[in-house]
Amino acid sequence: MKEIDNKINQAKPGTILSESFIPKLRVALENIGSYNRAHPIQSAVGWSFALVTAVFSVLIITQRTDLLPDFVNFLLSVVGG
């Protein structure tokens, strides 16, 4: 068994990653971090849309669809100023 252990140990990999790994990661991190700063309006619209969808879902799941017209009126009043 000792011989097998030695053979396996000798086959350990060397360096796997290329030199471009960190530069590529840096660029990708910049892209992630800059989205909310570079696109604040899209980001806000996205979150608002998600919130509205969540409220609709909750009303449907709790079988309070009777509140949907009130909720729609509320949204229209917000959008209409």
Added chain:
Amino acid sequence: MSDELETTSKLTEDARNGDKEAFISLTKTCMEKVARVCLYVTGNKAIAEEITQEAFLKAFTKIHSLKPGIPFENWVIRIAKNLAIDFYRKNKRKLPLDIEIDWGDPNDDAVVLDVRREIMNLPEKFRLPLLLDFYEGLTMGEISKLLKIPIGTVKSRIFHAKEKMKSILSGNSNERNR
């Protein structure tokens, strides 16, 4: 607390607060180990690098969920291992992976390449515990936590993996001697 551990804790805290340079420094401390784990699963250096990249990006976006006291390295390795296994299972039937046995050292001889080829031919459930034990020096407990299998299963899989390697490699050398 050792200096290295203290530095890693500080970097983790800074990365948690959105410091990208701290995150990059943290990445440099363990990126090769993470890449090797991906390689053990996929057997392909280029794919392992892609998955490693994806794992660190995922780690950056989820760093708030890293619980205090859990080492960053172990956490990223778990993320990478899960991504690699997902990739491997989705792709191994669709397109046979191009398994490479050139793992980074140009001086590797034929015996080493043979051993690697046979290691990669082992089923994934035997291969991963074997390599985490042999090459990463993880304890049985750490392998058990990482792979989410009992310690007894880890030990038996390593034992069976070594038995398989022994029978394959002795068979190969007999054939070569003939």
